[in-house]
Amino acid sequence: MHKKQSCLRRQVLNDGSIVPKKIVIIGAGIGGLAVANLLAHAGYDVHVYEKDKVAGGRAGRLKINGFTFDTGPSWYLMPGVFDHYYDLLGESTKKWLQLQKLTPAYKVFFEKTDPITITGSLKKDMKTFEQIETGAGIALEKYVAQSNEIYQLSLKHFLYSNFQRPTDFLKQDVLKKLGILPRLLLEPIDRYVGKFVCDQRLKQILEYPMVFLGTSPFTAPSMYSLMSALDFKEGVFYPQGGIYQIIESLVAIGKDRGVTYHFNEPVRSIQSLKGAADSIILTSGEKVSAGIIVSDADLHYTETKLLKSTDQSYPAQYWDTKEPGPSALLLYLGIDHKVPEFEHHNLLLVDAWRENFSAIYDTKTIPENASIYISKTSDTDPSVAPKGKENIFVLVPLPADITLTKKKMEQLADHYLDQIKTTTGVDLKQSTIVRELFGPDDFKTKYYSWKSSMLGQSHLLRQSAFFRTPNVSKKVKNLYYVGANTTPGIGLPMCLIGAELVYKRIVGDKRSGPIAKITRVE
Numbered sequence: 001m002h003k004k005q006s007c008l009r010r011q012v013l014n015d016g017s018i019v020p021k022k023i024v025i026i027g028a029g030i031g032g033l034a035v036a037n038l039l040a041h042a043g044y045d046v047h048v049y050e051k052d053k054v055a056g057g058r059a060g061r062l063k064i065n066g067f068t069f070d071t072g073p074s075w076y077l078m079p080g081v082f083d084h085y086y087d088l089l090g091e092s093t094k095k096w097l098q099l100q101k102l103t104p105a106y107k108v109f110f111e112k113t114d115p116i117t118i119t120g121s122l123k124k125d126m127k128t129f130e131q132i133e134t135g136a137g138i139a140l141e142k143y144v145a146q147s148n149e150i151y152q153l154s155l156k157h158f159l160y161s162n163f164q165r166p167t168d169f170l171k172q173d174v175l176k177k178l179g180i181l182p183r184l185l186l187e188p189i190d191r192y193v194g195k196f197v198c199d200q201r202l203k204q205i206l207e208y209p210m211v212f213l214g215t216s217p218f219t220a221p222s223m224y225s226l227m228s229a230l231d232f233k234e235g236v237f238y239p240q241g242g243i244y245q246i247i248e249s250l251v252a253i254g255k256d257r258g259v260t261y262h263f264n265e266p267v268r269s270i271q272s273l274k275g276a277a278d279s280i281i282l283t284s285g286e287k288v289s290a291g292i293i294v295s296d297a298d299l300h301y302t303e304t305k306l307l308k309s310t311d312q313s314y315p316a317q318y319w320d321t322k323e324p325g326p327s328a329l330l331l332y333l334g335i336d337h338k339v340p341e342f343e344h345h346n347l348l349l350v351d352a353w354r355e356n357f358s359a360i361y362d363t364k365t366i367p368e369n370a371s372i373y374i375s376k377t378s379d380t381d382p383s384v385a386p387k388g389k390e391n392i393f394v395l396v397p398l399p400a401d402i403t404l405t406k407k408k409m410e411q412l413a414d415h416y417l418d419q420i421k422t423t424t425g426v427d428l429k430q431s432t433i434v435r436e437l438f439g440p441d442d443f444k445t446k447y448y449s450w451k452s453s454m455l456g457q458s459h460l461l462r463q464s465a466f467f468r469t470p471n472v473s474k475k476v477k478n479l480y481y482v483g484a485n486t487t488p489g490i491g492l493p494m495c496l497i498g499a500e501l502v503y504k505r506i507v508g509d510k511r512s513g514p515i516a517k518i519t520r521v522e
């Protein structure tokens with residue numbers, strides 16, 4: 001157990017500025033938990049206020065009749081980012097998570113042709129590509145090598161940056177890439193991928209990760225080809241027990257470092273005094289004073305509902321210019337027998353690829369035939385389903401900002417289960433013994449999600465990197481933001497990076513790149 005901090009109220013930074021030591025964090029999603037740990041490890045007095053009775057937010061856990069589901073995330077990507085985060089706390093991924101590399105990485109079903117399995121071994125996957133299209137094997141190797149270069153460069157210079165020191169980007173390796181920068185930023189990834197492979201199925205396999213970023217391959221910039229370095233080169237992992245193990249580990253580390261958690265404590269407002277963060281007011285009416293406040297709650301909601309209008313840096317009209325990522329219909333299904341047709345991760349990609357994205361982002365209509373994600377973590381982890389049964393999670397992306405009645409959700413769920421049966425031959429409907437749905441309105445009521453988005457702001461170019469909504473208030477000193485809606489963006493590893501960015505802001509570290517260690521404040 002780390003020694004509880006002294007009750008120093010303030011600390012002096014190297015540049016002479018004075019920072020309060022008591023920090024309040026609103027929300028125990030991964031972003032809130034992660035930043036709480038970094039700050040507590042540094043010696044701050046950290047209090048997390050969460051409206052729910054448990055931690056996790058979108059990365060929650062649902063247990064029904066012997067079945068265990070991760071409520072949101074299921075892909076463990078960017079393992080190096082997790083490793084770095086645990087290292088900073090003097091811990092290790094190995095100590096907290098029993099990671100297993102998934103082989104195969106995932107299986108992709110198509111409407112009219114046989115499924116393609118991506119093994120996670122580049123050599124084997126090159127062979128698969130080559131069998132489908134002459135020259136596509138080598139093209140995949142080249143694509144992944146270039147994706148990896150962009151990924152490494154992003155890790156080193158861009159993802160871990162608050163963009164406070166422009167000179168940091170005048171580094172040799174960044175300058176060398178200047179020539180291709182316009183292409184990386186301006187060319188949509190669909191066009192870029194088309195320079196490597198022609199077969200629609202192969203293109204879809206290189207483009208589907210755009211859904212993880214809440215965007216479409218027809219608008220996302222080709223810099224996001226870096227995502228293919230994740231599944232093809234680094235591999236896809238699974239923590240035994242489920243993604244929720246990550247959340248449990250963060251809370252356990254936090255407790256050890258002296259973080260105080262207040263569950264079932266919704267925050268009603270953030271108060272300022274003389275232009276600086278002063279306190280939060282709970283719905284119980286209690287006032288909690290703090291010199292620094294970090295909100296992990298949805299950023300639109302934090303700005304427009306928790307702050308008074310004169311304290312809003314990003315008021316309602318700011319969000320009118322922003323694009324949300326998609327909403328979704330989620331199905332948590334307990335199946336009364338094994339389903340060998342599915343792997344741990346499965347994708348059903350529709351032939352009408354462009355039309356499907358257009359329905360979600362342009363016409364905002366519910367797609368008749370949807371591209372669907374299915375996970376079956378019981379494939380890898382016997383602890384998440386009763387013996388001989390499977391836990392199946394189905395994710396159907398839907399347009400943001402729609403409302404569905406419970407009845408409509410049930411009808412849609414049945415409709416998409418029929419589609420799954422037609423495409424894969426697996427009749428999930430007949431053998432379901434547990435069924436729980438979660439839809440657009442639930443994202444709104446449970447997470448106060450802006451426009452009922454499942455993920456937050458989409459990663460269009462104008463909402464990425466230095467264009468993304470910053471993690472600091474422009475109006476209230478010592479008020480910061482963490483989580484998927486701010487920098488660097490969506491996803492568990494990105495939220496861990498975002499936590500480090502907030503830590504850097506608070507301690508006044510303006511450098512880009514990951515930090516080497518947490519400096520204790522005394």
Ligand SMILES: Cc1cc2nc3c(=O)[nH]c(=O)nc-3n(C[C@H](O)[C@H](O)[C@H](O)COP(=O)(O)OP(=O)(O)OC[C@H]3O[C@@H](n4cnc5c(N)ncnc54)[C@H](O)[C@@H]3O)c2cc1C
Nearest residue numbers: 027029031051057058072073074075267297483484491492
């Ligand atoms: C269906 C789905 C699938 C996903 N798949 C993946 C994946 O496979 N891999 C991956 O890496 N990422 C995935 N993601 C994205 C990832 O889950 C999120 O980016 C991440 O969990 C967001 O964390 P967060 O801290 O920003 O916010 P949240 O998880 O939304 O946490 C915010 C917290 O704030 C609390 N809160 C809100 N208002 C208040 C208030 N007034 N007072 C107190 N507390 C409040 C909420 O209750 C919540 O606990 C997925 C997300 C979803 C929804």
